[in-house]
Amino acid sequence: MSIIFCTNMLYLSQILNSKIKDSSDKTIGRLKDISVKSKAGAYAPLDFLIVKGKRRKEYVIPYEFVENLSKEEITLKSLFKSIPNESLPESHAYLNRDVLDQQIVDLEGARVVRVNDLKLGLFEDRMSVLGIDISNKGLLRRLGLERFDFLDLLKVSFIDWRKAQPIKGILKLDTMSKDLTKLHPADLANIVEDLSLKQGSKLVRTLDAEMAAKVFEEIEPAVKKILVSYLGPEKASQIVEKMSADEIADLLQSLPREERDRFLSLLQNGKLKKVERLIKYRKDTAGGLMNMDYMSAGQDWTVAHTLDEIRRVYPSMRSVLYVYVIGKREVLKGTVSLRRLISAKSNVKLKDIMKRMQKRAVIRPNQSIEDIVSVMTKYNLYTAAVVDEKNTMIGMVAIDDVMRCLAPKA
Amino acid sequence: MRKIFKKFWFKLILIFGVIGPGIIAANADNDAGGITTYSAVGAHYGLKMLWVLLLVTVSLAITQEMGVRIGLVTRQGLGGVIRENFGVRWTSFAMLLMFVANIGTVTAEFAGVAAAFSIIGVSKYIAVPLAALAVWFILYKGSFKTTQKIFLVFSAFYIVYIINGFIVRPDFNAALVSLVTPTIEWTTPFLLTMIALIGTTITPWGQFFIQSYVVDKGLDIKHYKLEKAEVFFGAFLTDLVSFFIIISTAATLYKYGIDITDAKDAAVALRPLAGNLAQFLFAFGLFAASMLGAFILPTATAYSLCEAFGWESGFNTTWRTGRTFYIIILLSIFIPAAFVLIPKLPLVKIMIWSQDINGILLPFILIFVMKIINNKRIMGEYVNKPVGNVIAWLTIFGIIGATVALVVTSSLGMN
Numbered sequence: 001m002s003i004i005f006c007t008n009m010l011y012l013s014q015i016l017n018s019k020i021k022d023s024s025d026k027t028i029g030r031l032k033d034i035s036v037k038s039k040a041g042a043y044a045p046l047d048f049l050i051v052k053g054k055r056r057k058e059y060v061i062p063y064e065f066v067e068n069l070s071k072e073e074i075t076l077k078s079l080f081k082s083i084p085n086e087s088l089p090e091s092h093a094y095l096n097r098d099v100l101d102q103q104i105v106d107l108e109g110a111r112v113v114r115v116n117d118l119k120l121g122l123f124e125d126r127m128s129v130l131g132i133d134i135s136n137k138g139l140l141r142r143l144g145l146e147r148f149d150f151l152d153l154l155k156v157s158f159i160d161w162r163k164a165q166p167i168k169g170i171l172k173l174d175t176m177s178k179d180l181t182k183l184h185p186a187d188l189a190n191i192v193e194d195l196s197l198k199q200g201s202k203l204v205r206t207l208d209a210e211m212a213a214k215v216f217e218e219i220e221p222a223v224k225k226i227l228v229s230y231l232g233p234e235k236a237s238q239i240v241e242k243m244s245a246d247e248i249a250d251l252l253q254s255l256p257r258e259e260r261d262r263f264l265s266l267l268q269n270g271k272l273k274k275v276e277r278l279i280k281y282r283k284d285t286a287g288g289l290m291n292m293d294y295m296s297a298g299q300d301w302t303v304a305h306t307l308d309e310i311r312r313v314y315p316s317m318r319s320v321l322y323v324y325v326i327g328k329r330e331v332l333k334g335t336v337s338l339r340r341l342i343s344a345k346s347n348v349k350l351k352d353i354m355k356r357m358q359k360r361a362v363i364r365p366n367q368s369i370e371d372i373v374s375v376m377t378k379y380n381l382y383t384a385a386v387v388d389e390k391n392t393m394i395g396m397v398a399i400d401d402v403m404r405c406l407a408p409k410a
Numbered sequence: 411m412r413k414i415f416k417k418f419w420f421k422l423i424l425i426f427g428v429i430g431p432g433i434i435a436a437n438a439d440n441d442a443g444g445i446t447t448y449s450a451v452g453a454h455y456g457l458k459m460l461w462v463l464l465l466v467t468v469s470l471a472i473t474q475e476m477g478v479r480i481g482l483v484t485r486q487g488l489g490g491v492i493r494e495n496f497g498v499r500w501t502s503f504a505m506l507l508m509f510v511a512n513i514g515t516v517t518a519e520f521a522g523v524a525a526a527f528s529i530i531g532v533s534k535y536i537a538v539p540l541a542a543l544a545v546w547f548i549l550y551k552g553s554f555k556t557t558q559k560i561f562l563v564f565s566a567f568y569i570v571y572i573i574n575g576f577i578v579r580p581d582f583n584a585a586l587v588s589l590v591t592p593t594i595e596w597t598t599p600f601l602l603t604m605i606a607l608i609g610t611t612i613t614p615w616g617q618f619f620i621q622s623y624v625v626d627k628g629l630d631i632k633h634y635k636l637e638k639a640e641v642f643f644g645a646f647l648t649d650l651v652s653f654f655i656i657i658s659t660a661a662t663l664y665k666y667g668i669d670i671t672d673a674k675d676a677a678v679a680l681r682p683l684a685g686n687l688a689q690f691l692f693a694f695g696l697f698a699a700s701m702l703g704a705f706i707l708p709t710a711t712a713y714s715l716c717e718a719f720g721w722e723s724g725f726n727t728t729w730r731t732g733r734t735f736y737i738i739i740l741l742s743i744f745i746p747a748a749f750v751l752i753p754k755l756p757l758v759k760i761m762i763w764s765q766d767i768n769g770i771l772l773p774f775i776l777i778f779v780m781k782i783i784n785n786k787r788i789m790g791e792y793v794n795k796p797v798g799n800v801i802a803w804l805t806i807f808g809i810i811g812a813t814v815a816l817v818v819t820s821s822l823g824m825n
Contacts, residue, residue, distance in 0.1 A: 101494050103720075114493070114720025139719060142498035196625075197485035222628040229630060 011133065012095055012118040013142050014071045020051050020061075021073065022080040029053035031074060035092040036129055041162050041179070043128040046120070047092060049074075060086045069120075069127060095129065098168045103195060104132065105165040105203075107179040110187035112194035117141060119158060131158035167199040181211055189218035192227075201230045204239075213242030225254050237266045244318065245271055246291035246401075249278035253288075277394070286372055287365030289405065290386045290395030293317050296324045297350055299333055304346035306336075319398055321382045325354045332357050332385055332393040362387045363397060369405050372397055435474065435620045436644035437565055439611060440651055441703035442522025443515060443768075445696060446761040447610045448652045449676040451603055452659030454669060455595075457588035460656060462604055463649055464589045466611045469805040471645035472798055473776060475638055476783050477617050481624030482631045483792050488621045489718030492778055495788065501718050504778055507771045509742075511614040512711045514764035515703065517746035521757045521764075522700030524750050525673035528757075529693040535751060542747035545704050549739065550725070558705055564698035568651040570691060574683040575654035580661040585653075597824050601816040606762045608809055609769020611649065615707060617775055618714045631792075655679075670758055704743070712738040770813050773806040780806070 012034070019027050029051040036044035049066065051059045062084075067077040076083070093099065099115055106113050116138030119131040133141075137154040140146050165180050180188070180203075188207075192200040192215065204212050204227065216224060216239055228236045228251070240248055240263055248267070252260045252275065267275060274292045281287025293316055297306050310320055323341060327333045334354035344353050361379045363372055363386045376384050376399065386395040440448075451459050477488070484491050493501045523541045524534035548557050594600070620641070629637060659679040663670065670676050677692030684691045712735050716723035721734040729736060750760070780802055783794045794802075 101497060103490075111722075116498070116720065134720060136719075139498060143502060196490070226628045226630050229632070 010070065010120045011138075011141060012100060012120060012129075013138075015069065015074060015120075016096060018074050020049070020076065022076045022083075023067075023078050024080075026080065028076075028080045029057075029059065032058065033094045033096040035088075035094050038093045038166070043123045043130055043161050044093070045123075045126040045128045048086070048088075050088070050094070058088075060088055062086065063127065066127075093166060099132075099166050102166070102168045103199070104159075104167060105180065105191055105195075106134075106159050107163045107165055107183065108159070110183050110191065112191055113159070129161050131161055132164050133158055167195060167203065181207065185211070185214035186218045188215045193220055193223050197223075197226060197230055201227055204231065205235060209238045209242050212239045216240075217243055217247045221250065221254055224251060228255065229259070233262065237263060241267065241271075244291055244293060245274035246278055246289070246395075248275050250283065250288070252279060253283060281365055284369055284405070285365060286363045286367045286386050286397055287395070289369070289372070289401045290365070290397045291318070291401070292395050294324055294383070294385075294393075294396035295320045295322070296326045296330075296393065297336075299325055299327060299349070299351040299354075301350050302346065303341060303344045303348050303350070303353075306341060306350060307346075318400075319383060323350070324385055324393055324396070325350050326393060329390075330392045330394075332362065332387050332391055335385070357385075357391070362391075364388070365394065369402065372402055373406075376402065433640065433644040433647065434562065435616055435623065436470075436648035437562060437568075438619075438702055438706055439613065439616060439648050440565070440568055440699060441515070441519060442525075442696060442700040443518035443606075443703075443761050443765045444610045444652070445655065445699055446518075446522070446525075446670075446673075446676065446758055447603070447606045447765050448655040449659045449663075449679060450670050450758070450762055451607050452656035453663035453676070453679075454603060455600065456660045456664040457585055457657065458593045458595075459604060459607060460585060460588040460653070461590060461592045462607055463611075463652055463656065465808075466608055467645055467649040469801060470612050470649070471642045472801045473612055473617065473779065473805065474620050474641045474645060476779055476794065476798065476802065477620040478624050478637050478641055479634070479792055480779070480782055480789070481621040482629060482634055482637070483789055485625055487625060487714055487717045488618045488779070489714040491782055491788070493718045493720075495782065495785070496778070500778075504775060505715055505718050507774055508614050508618060508714060509711060511768045511771045512707050513742055513746055514767040515613070515615060516707050516742055517749055518761040518764040519700040519703040519707065520747045520750040521755070521760045522696050523704070525757045525761075526693045526697035526700065529673055529677060529689050529696075538747050538750050541701065541704065542743050545701070545708070546740065546743055549705065549709060550736075558702070561698055561702035561705065565695075565702055567691075567695035567698060568655075570680065570683060570695070571651060571654045571658055574658050574680055578658055578661040578682045580657045585657050596815065596819055598816065598820045599825065601812060601819060602766055603762070605769040605809070605812050605816060606765035607769075608812070609767070609772060610765040611652065612772060612805070613768050614772055614775045615710055615768075617779060619706070619710050622710065622713060658682075671756070672758060676758075708739045708742040711742050712736075769809060773809045773813075776802060776806050 015031055017030050017032075020029055020031055021027050031049060032052040033050040034046050035048045035050065037047050038044045046063045048063060049061045051061055053059055061076065065076050065078060065083050066074070068075045095118055100118060101115060103112050103114055105111075113132075113134045115132050116135065117133035118129055119133060120127060121130045122128070123130060133156060135155060135157040137146070137149065137156045140149055140154065163179065183191075192203055195203065200223075204215065207215065216227075219227065228240075231239070240251065243251070248263075248271070252263055255263070264272060264275065278287070278290070278292070283289075295310060295313070295317060297309065301309075306323060310323070314320060321338055323336045323338070324332060325334045325336060333351070334356045336350055336354045340353055361375065361381070361384075363375055363384050365386055365388060372384065375381070381399075383396050383398045385393055386397060387393050480488065480491060486494075489501070489505065492504050496504075520538050520541065524538050527537035528534060594604075624637070659670075659676070662679045662681065663675065668675055668678065673692070673696060674689065677689045680688035680692050713723055715721070715738055716735050722731045723735040724732065727735060749755075750757075780794075780799070782788055784799065786793055
């Protein structure tokens with residue numbers, strides 16, 4: 001957390017509802033809100049003061065007209081009459097309405113926090129929002145009880161405004177911080193889960209389909225299910241298309257039939273077949289857990305050819321720890337570990353270096369999670385092949401799929 | 411064999427997964443404070459207060475439905491919605507009220523544990539600390555959800571009151587007449603019992619609980635109609651049980667002029683059904699109901715407070731980051747437990763008074779709910795309809811009126 005140095009400490013809570021006087025010392029109303037021009041990765045300069053005048057009338061005063069903004073007083077440079085009355089700029093973020101008391105994403109901590117107060121100060125000669133106070137001290141200040149902490153036991157902690165992503169109000173692609181998309185998909189997924197559904201879905205919407213799909217795969221099944229219906233068929237299908245077959249199958253299993261059929265009809269042929277095959281198995285069995293993006297090779301392939309092939313297809317694979325050697329009709333013949341592969345001579349054929357398929361070291365589609373764990377533990381496997389009764393390879397279970405089942409909270 | 415057992419549990423859990431928030435919240439409503447208050451209502455005033463129960467049932471259905479609706483629309487707990495729309499000061503006020511009411515309710519739960527064990531002759535100095543430790547340990551280490559479900563199964567014990575209600579052959583005609591005949595005595599004990607009756611049925615925590623439940627369960631606005639029906643059914647079901655508790659005690663204790671000063675007295679009402687086992691049956695039921703509340707309340711309190719003030723919450727946080735969350739839970743378990751250990755504490759009165767606190771504080775929470783649910787900016791097309799508004803405001807002013815009357819009667823010494 002970066003510390004913000006600033007000569008005059010000023011918090012939004014200290015000036016909200018303060019009287020505003022014009023150059024003739026006449027009170028024109030009280031400060032209701034402040035709008036800012038928010039740009040990703042920069043401090044937000046104050047743009048307009050929203051003033052509540054007599055008879056609930058609201059005025060919008062451009063910040064250029066402000067002479068002094070401090071705890072003690074807010075004064076304007078000119079006469080109130082001479083200030084053009086602007087209409088409320090819609091595309092702006094309002095500090096009181098959209099940021100204070102709301103949840104925001106702390107990009108550095110990859111978490112969702114609530115805004116207790118906002119710190120204002122000069123940055124490059126412009127009054128700007130510099131930091132977000134998320135501390136209990138901020139709460140006390142809001143309650144007007146700050147003096148009770150005379151021993152200064154509570155520490156103020158800030159999030160740098162540039163490292164935060166407000167969620168409420170207008171959220172457009174161009175105001176999204178780049179740091180947000182730099183977060184790990186799993187962290188982003190946690191953030192989406194922590195936000196309210198409205199805001200979470202908004203966040204997902206602003207991501208590109210590829211990233212959204214990665215995030216989606218990490219989101220809790222129950223939340224995922226509602227998000228899909230919340231995002232609407234168009235956006236949801238864009239995202240679902242980019243997900244891996246096993247994740248799609250899991251998701252579709254939890255949806256009502258008509259929705260499932262609609263998504264299925266949108267998938268491309270190759271993926272559709274995989275998903276349809278996976279969807280038949282129960283979720284808590286090997287068939288339901290497995291994925292179909294594994295590296296397979298023929299018995300007569302040379303090491304060099306296999307490595308070339310891995311280089312070609314690796315972007316679509318989540319992990320390539322073993323190469324599965326396949327005979328006629330996709331029957332599993334054996335496995336070659338990546339370690340063995342890169343240490344072997346390049347003209348050797350796979351059938352000469354592979355470990356022959358052992359009946360007990362593979363998994364059947366109807367086996368339970370406990371069975372999978374015991375096979376993987378016993379034979380020290382990070383990924384295990386799933387074969388049917390004719391020893392045809394139909395999928396692969398990776399250790400992370402198993403872990404997710406065993407520790408669903410993480 | 412193990413597989414069959416597993417399947418059985420699986421199915422049982424599935425059933426409770428389908429049972430919605432309305433029924434769960436309603437069932438948890440009949441906690442230690444609930445059973446005791448309803449017993450006292452019947453034992454001390456016979457059928458006289460049944461009309462209050464009928465009105466309260468309508469109010470419960472309406473207010474719980476509003477909670478569901480806010481949850482479905484905002485996808486946030488009540489604490490969060492209050493914070494985002496009323497600022498820190500009002501939030502602190504609302505949260506303080508909720509905290510006080512909830513501490514009161516947890517106190518009732520541990521008083522219930524103490525009372526249940528006193529029936530079978532176990533000292534409260536042993537039972538209450540053990541129960542408090544068990545609650546903390548299971549919350550911290552074990553599975554909250556499974557435990558909650560187990561106690562929910564136990565709390566099916568209320569069915570015995572319904573069966574019992576038929577065995578005692580009460581005067582159903584008189585009961586039905588009482589349901590629609592308002593009678594009121596302007597005395598402190600009557601008003602105190604009446605406010606407790608309201609406060610144990612519609613509770614501040616129930617309002618927070620149902621909204622969080624809807625959000626956590628991931629229910630969607632398209633389930634609204636179903637949820638509404640479920641909530642209404644839940645309200646009906648819980649008060650059906652209350653109805654039978656009241657007529658059971660009215661037909662037994664009230665008839666013979668026995669006041670409830672001890673849990674043993676309340677157990678007498680079950681004698682027609684269970685004979686000599688009535689004491690044990692009642693002790694078991696009271697214990698299960700108390701423990702269910704003792705599990706749900708501290709956690710619900712901590713989640714609401716953390717949501718409102720932005721502290722990290724959840725049992726998957728570490729002690730360092732989730733310190734406040736854990737401290738709130740610890741405080742709301744051990745302060746009430748310690749309080750109950752005060753020697754010679756009148757347990758039954760404590761259970762009823764805690765419901766009075768709930769009843770007196772309830773209107774203020776409901777006012778927040780009303781402000782939220784009538785705000786178009788928050789609720790959009792789902793703002794309240796006039797009927798809901800009228801019933802809710804009548805509830806609010808009814809309780810405030812009863813509270814004022816209580817203050818007046820007690821200051822005039824109208825006992």
